[in-house]
């Protein structure tokens with residue numbers, strides 16, 4: 001789908017986000033001038049190699065930034081509500097959990113083995129709504145589980161009594177009990193087998209359908225998983241968004257050499273893509289303490305040109321589909337060949 005978004009279609013508009021880790025001897029800017037949009041009902045996948053800034057972006061969007069990470073600048077608009085971000089801004093508490101909610105990496109493994117699920121539910125809800133009674137909190141969770149066709153008896157269980165897949169579904173349900181408009185899920189499927197991944201993805205789709213959540217940012221290094229859930233995919237490289245595109249377009253017709261390299265390094269479960277040779281991307285992502293000048297991908301790029309080493313790459317395309325790339329500018333509408 002193309003065209004101009006009206007403000008009623010927009011769930012998230014994040015603009016010019018910058019955030020840095022304070023480290024000995026300076027700062028590591030891990031998210032650098034990133035802008036993203038999510039439409040209502042949309043799943044935006046965020047992909048990229050380890051260390052490219054995906055989780056940092058998730059922390060900014062979920063308002064869970066804490067030292068040594070600091071937001072330097074940027075703004076958010078979620079469901080019509082505006083928020084300026086920066087070192088001196090304190091996001092309102094009411095946003096966390098209700099407007100934006102984070103399902104952090106490894107959440108299912110952070111459940112305490114001695115705490116029953118129902119007590120975990122109470123602790124989570126009470127942290128946001130101190131006045132809530134225990135029975136009210138547990139009843140809310142029971143109703144929600146039933147709404148999603150999950151057995152309410154899990155509330156009586158200890159974490160070890162649940163399978164990995166069920167544990168992840170339960171923490172996902174609990175992280176959305178306050179009906180957040182935007183769920184940011186960080187590697188939610190990476191510890192799951194393929195069938196548990198599929199069930200979790202179906203559950204997220206059902207949550208969107210029932211408007212329990214308004215949209216999802218799904219962070220993963222696993223492009224084949226994104227191909228099954230994401231409506232659009234943003235590919236991050238060295239703290240920036242290299243390309244954003246509708247999922248099928250990005251998988252089949254990437255317009256940034258990094259997206260193509262990433263695709264050539266995985267097996268995509270589509271027949272014509274299975275022919276593609278599996279290989280890694282030569283070299284390693286740069287240190288964000290000293291990123292390369294101009295285009296950050298230029299030292300690894302198979303299509304590098306002189307200008308890529310000296311000038312910041314332009315953003316080519318519109319809000320829904322663009323890439324940050326000199327090659328893309330000089331080859332309008334063209335696809336970068338995968339497996340090159």
Ligand SMILES: Nc1ncnc2c1ncn2[C@@H]1O[C@H](COP(=O)(O)OP(=O)(O)OP(=O)(O)O)[C@@H](O)[C@H]1O
Nearest residue numbers: 021023028030049050051052053054055056057288
């Ligand atoms: N606690 C920290 N202190 C200093 N620098 C950090 C810290 N955490 C992350 N970084 C820096 O921020 C960069 C981005 O990290 P981030 O965790 O956001 O990447 P990621 O893409 O989510 O990686 P992964 O897939 O491994 O989780 C890293 O390359 C690292 O340089």
